[in-house]
Amino acid sequence: MKTSHQIRSEFIEFFKKQSHTPVRSAPLVIQDDPTLLFTNAGMNQFKPVFLGKTEPASRRAVNSQRCMRVSGKHNDLEEVGFSPHHHTLFEMLGNWSFGDYYKKEAIEWAWTLLTEVWGLPKDKLWVTVFKDEKSEIPDDTEAYDFWKKCTDVDPDQIRYFGRKDNFWEMGETGPCGPCTEIHMDRGIDFCDKQNVAGHVCRVNGDCRRIVELWNLVFIQYNRTGLSTLNDLPTQHVDTGMGLERITAVLQNAPSNYDTDLFIPIMNTVQDLSGQSDTDRAENSVSYRVIADHIRAASFLLSDGIMPSNEWRGYVLRRIIRRAVRFGTKIGFQKPFLHDTADTFIRIMSPSYPELTDNSAHITGMIKSEEHRFFKTLEQGLPLVNDLIQTTLSKGLKMVSGDAVFKLYDTWGFPPDITREIAAESGLEFDESEYKTAMETQKMRARKAWKSAETQEDNTIWTELQKQLGTVKFCGYDTTSDSGKVMAIVANETIIDAVSTDRRDVFFVINPTPFYAESGGQIGDTGYIETPEAKAKIMDTREMAEGLTVLKGYVIEGVIRCGDMVIASVDQSLRNATARNHTGTHLLHNALRMILGDHVKQSGSLVTPQRLRFDFTHFANISRQDIIDIEKKVNEAILNDIAVQTQQMSLDDALDRGITALFGEKYGDSVRVVSVPGVSSELCGGTHVSRTGEIGLLKILSESGISAGVRRIEAVTGFESLQKCNQWVATLQTVSSTLKSPQDSIVEKIHKMQKQIRELSREIEHIKTIQSKNEIDSKLGSPLILNGIKTIIYSASGLQINQLRDLADQIKHRLKSGIALLASVTDDRVYLIAAVTRDLTDKVHAGKIVKAVAPLVGGNGGGRPDMAQAGGDQPEKLNDAMNEAPDIIASIINGG
RNA sequence: GGGGGAGUAGCUCAGUUGGGAGAGCGCUGCGUUCGCAACGCAGAGGUCGAGGGUUCAAAUCCCUUCUCCUCCA
Numbered sequence: 001m002k003t004s005h006q007i008r009s010e011f012i013e014f015f016k017k018q019s020h021t022p023v024r025s026a027p028l029v030i031q032d033d034p035t036l037l038f039t040n041a042g043m044n045q046f047k048p049v050f051l052g053k054t055e056p057a058s059r060r061a062v063n064s065q066r067c068m069r070v071s072g073k074h075n076d077l078e079e080v081g082f083s084p085h086h087h088t089l090f091e092m093l094g095n096w097s098f099g100d101y102y103k104k105e106a107i108e109w110a111w112t113l114l115t116e117v118w119g120l121p122k123d124k125l126w127v128t129v130f131k132d133e134k135s136e137i138p139d140d141t142e143a144y145d146f147w148k149k150c151t152d153v154d155p156d157q158i159r160y161f162g163r164k165d166n167f168w169e170m171g172e173t174g175p176c177g178p179c180t181e182i183h184m185d186r187g188i189d190f191c192d193k194q195n196v197a198g199h200v201c202r203v204n205g206d207c208r209r210i211v212e213l214w215n216l217v218f219i220q221y222n223r224t225g226l227s228t229l230n231d232l233p234t235q236h237v238d239t240g241m242g243l244e245r246i247t248a249v250l251q252n253a254p255s256n257y258d259t260d261l262f263i264p265i266m267n268t269v270q271d272l273s274g275q276s277d278t279d280r281a282e283n284s285v286s287y288r289v290i291a292d293h294i295r296a297a298s299f300l301l302s303d304g305i306m307p308s309n310e311w312r313g314y315v316l317r318r319i320i321r322r323a324v325r326f327g328t329k330i331g332f333q334k335p336f337l338h339d340t341a342d343t344f345i346r347i348m349s350p351s352y353p354e355l356t357d358n359s360a361h362i363t364g365m366i367k368s369e370e371h372r373f374f375k376t377l378e379q380g381l382p383l384v385n386d387l388i389q390t391t392l393s394k395g396l397k398m399v400s401g402d403a404v405f406k407l408y409d410t411w412g413f414p415p416d417i418t419r420e421i422a423a424e425s426g427l428e429f430d431e432s433e434y435k436t437a438m439e440t441q442k443m444r445a446r447k448a449w450k451s452a453e454t455q456e457d458n459t460i461w462t463e464l465q466k467q468l469g470t471v472k473f474c475g476y477d478t479t480s481d482s483g484k485v486m487a488i489v490a491n492e493t494i495i496d497a498v499s500t501d502r503r504d505v506f507f508v509i510n511p512t513p514f515y516a517e518s519g520g521q522i523g524d525t526g527y528i529e530t531p532e533a534k535a536k537i538m539d540t541r542e543m544a545e546g547l548t549v550l551k552g553y554v555i556e557g558v559i560r561c562g563d564m565v566i567a568s569v570d571q572s573l574r575n576a577t578a579r580n581h582t583g584t585h586l587l588h589n590a591l592r593m594i595l596g597d598h599v600k601q602s603g604s605l606v607t608p609q610r611l612r613f614d615f616t617h618f619a620n621i622s623r624q625d626i627i628d629i630e631k632k633v634n635e636a637i638l639n640d641i642a643v644q645t646q647q648m649s650l651d652d653a654l655d656r657g658i659t660a661l662f663g664e665k666y667g668d669s670v671r672v673v674s675v676p677g678v679s680s681e682l683c684g685g686t687h688v689s690r691t692g693e694i695g696l697l698k699i700l701s702e703s704g705i706s707a708g709v710r711r712i713e714a715v716t717g718f719e720s721l722q723k724c725n726q727w728v729a730t731l732q733t734v735s736s737t738l739k740s741p742q743d744s745i746v747e748k749i750h751k752m753q754k755q756i757r758e759l760s761r762e763i764e765h766i767k768t769i770q771s772k773n774e775i776d777s778k779l780g781s782p783l784i785l786n787g788i789k790t791i792i793y794s795a796s797g798l799q800i801n802q803l804r805d806l807a808d809q810i811k812h813r814l815k816s817g818i819a820l821l822a823s824v825t826d827d828r829v830y831l832i833a834a835v836t837r838d839l840t841d842k843v844h845a846g847k848i849v850k851a852v853a854p855l856v857g858g859n860g861g862g863r864p865d866m867a868q869a870g871g872d873q874p875e876k877l878n879d880a881m882n883e884a885p886d887i888i889a890s891i892i893n894g895g
Numbered sequence: 896g897g898g899g900g901a902g903u904a905g906c907u908c909a910g911u912u913g914g915g916a917g918a919g920c921g922c923u924g925c926g927u928u929c930g931c932a933a934c935g936c937a938g939a940g941g942u943c944g945a946g947g948g949u950u951c952a953a954a955u956c957c958c959u960u961c962u963c964c965u966c967c968a
Binding site: 314406410 | 896897898899900901913914915950951952964965966967968
């Protein structure tokens with residue numbers, strides 16, 4: 001039996017023999033294509049070729065492309081696992097012609113591969129061809145004829161179909177064309193509608209007997225409007241065959257899950273769970289979900305997606321959580337999924353070495369994510385139990401759907417688990433209420449998205465880009481060069497000349513030594529000048545693809561479009577930036593060496609002043625690790641290694657095992673910056689020529705950015721010198737202020753802290769004693785107001801809490817009575833009134849402070865036995881205290 | 896991008912119309928014990944995420960902001 005690996009490579013080998021260039025699978029995220037959540041078809045990476053934006057590196061290509069389909073009506077995540085042929089992640093085998101061969105060859109080769117190389121029975125194969133039901137687009141008689149003439153397919157098994165099945169379009173406009181499909185009749189046993197009355201198995205029907213194997217798309221039109229199709233100058237072929245399905249057919253497997261693409265993963269799941277074969281058969285859905293999802297999750301992580309609560313990261317999180325959820329159904333109570341990832345990586349590694357390269361990252365992230373989810377489940381249980389208890393206590397039979405939704409919405413507790421737990425107490429839950437709540441949530445999100453959809457497009461730059469083409473960058477070799485002013489833009493308008501009267505002017509100079517902000521390295525600054533004029537450049541950016549734009553203002557004379565200028569980058573800042581950029585590469589490497597291979601760059605900022613590096617790591621970093629990392633980096637610096645740069649194809653770079661950031665596209669020529677023996681990275685930035693130029697790289701800080709991502713900030717060169725000087729200066733100041741030698745400063749500070757603590761305690765003690773003494777004398781002869789012992793006392797310098805302590809003591813010693821205490825601190829008056837419990841019916845402490853506080857310009861209140869107040873007129877305190885006995889007396893009478 | 900939650904001692908958390916910042920576990924010391932567990936006593940440890948506002952008074956109310964969790968796009 002052929003393995004899936006053989007099938008994949010036989011497909012590629014077959015087309016290689018027909019002069020096709022093998023192309024690597026693009027990552028699941030393609031940069032610069034915001035319309036795509038994920039790569040969802042083999043053609044995604046070739047889109048610029050079909051649109052005529054890029055020249056293909058080769059006219060014939062063949063590949064196996066990993067694809068994700070998680071949204072849209074054809075694949076709701078919630079259905080995966082229940083259907084035998086839906087997957088979140090699948091591979092699409094395809095052969096491509098970019099303006100080269102056309103229908104005849106595509107049809108012949110497809111037929112030969114299926115019937116001769118792979119030996120599929122000809123009488124079971126059916127073919128479909130396009131015929132427009134509206135008679136607007138010409139029928140594809142061409143394809144029909146080639147099938148008849150060039151293959152030995154049974155002409156009775158060729159069928160015409162309309163737009164829905166056999167016309168392919170990329171979007172509402174753009175390249176499109178008819179397609180022809182090859183279907184296979186797998187026999188009556190595969191029909192899942194045998195019991196449905198009136199069902200007939202047919203091509204493009206609704207049962208599983210006849211399956212589509214291969215779709216050959218012939219791109220020959222460009223749709224410019226609803227009913228306008230123009231012929232394309234060149235015609236392309238785009239074919240796609242799902243690897244999982246062809247594997248199932250060739251391995252004679254009842255479903256895609258019964259192939260060697262999935263079986264080893266499900267075996268691992270069984271081993272880990274310890275379930276019997278019967279258990280496994282009964283829980284096949286769970287096994288399928290886990291097997292499918294671990295494939296998707298592994299590739300997403302490998303392609304640089306991080307679990308998060310937005311966009312792609314959220315899809316990844318949902319996939320992992322769904323897999324874990326189904327894991328709990330078969331008895332898993334702690335993280336297990338990462339172990340199944342190991343199996344998947346092992347079986348896929350011959351075709352996808354990047355999985356092996358990233359295996360530590362993949363399993364690490366999955367483990368921490370599933371761990372987090374198990375924790376969520378654990379924390380949610382008490383909430384569910386609460387919910388059930390309240391439902392039971394109300395005598396209801398049904399748990400509120402809103403509550404179940406809230407449990408899911410707020411705490412992430414899955415509704416199906418809620419349902420199971422509720423069922424144990426004989427409760428159901430209100431599904432329709434739940435669904436309504438979910439719908440409302442979806443509506444709200446969609447509405448908010450729509451209103452934010454109006455995005456401004458910077459047409460002026462794309463316009464200029466079309467006119468001027470790509471600006472040549474000469475800044476790798478020089479920082480000063482002469483170039484021509486190609487365009488000047490101010491206020492979003494193209495102008496001919498500019499003088500000193502405008503700020504924020506944009507210049508396009510070709511060629512230019514100015515580096516445009518990219519890959520985290522910020523744009524160059526400097527000057528451009530003619531013999532008569534000079535402009536200061538504050539920033540450089542790429543406003544459209546290949547269009548480098550210098551932003552600044554004229555400081556002297558007039559600069560005109562067409563002028564030749566000398567463009568000079570600020571050399572010292574450029575050098576400082578280069579030190580930080582090469583330093584970043586060394587840091588990246590050191591992090592991987594010390595912390596592990598799971599470390600992946602997830603953000604970077606390189607300025608002349610400092611460098612900032614964000615990376616994936618799922619734990620805190622110890623001080624010792626920081627020291628080791630810093631040491632590793634500085635070792636590479638002290639070894640003074642010559643930095644090398646090379647231009648090569650993306651494929652070559654990947655073959656050398658160079659870490660690529662995701663987002664590179666087919667045919668891209670990439671620049672590789674390497675420090676031999678230490679680091680090799682794809683990078684367009686400017687670097688030092690020898691690592692020794694970097695000077696000391698000093699890490700300033702390490703912190704967490706979000707779950708699983710950490711940030712390091714560091715300085716190099718003169719900045720670290722300056723930083724060190726600053727530290728030394730601070731230390732010297734401290735040392736001289738404390739009059740203590742540097743090596744005993746810490747000791748000295750500890751001593752002083754202790755002293756301060758002791759002194760302040762003593763002061764507090766003395767103050768309290770002092771007040772106590774005074775109170776003691778007062779306690780000897782308390783005021784008697786209406787038969788109640790009353791202490792009125794004004795202290796000084798006591799805080800509100802010390803006053804309170806004092807009041808407590810007085811209460812305690814009076815046993816029955818009233819105290820009114822006051823203190824002035826920091827120009828404010830504080831009042832405390834205390835009443836012993838036995839008197840609170842007669843006298844409310846709050847009333848006392850409410851009556852007294854206004855006299856010192858304030859207000860107050862509190863409990864019957866204890867109330868506090870404040871005021872900002874300390875000079876009136878004496879008068880207030882003199883009036884206090886009368887006030888309290890009247891309150892006693894009134895109370 | 897839109898909603899729902901959370902942020903208080905090293906950890907897990909309580910804190911009820913705004914009026915004494917707490918519990919459990921952990922930590923330190925002392926005691927009981929041959930020793931450990933255990934128990935008893937004593938103690939250390941807090942910018943109540945940050946900033947602003949209202950108030951005589953804010954962990955508590957209002958506004959802004961940061962971080963984390965979570966759902967939806």
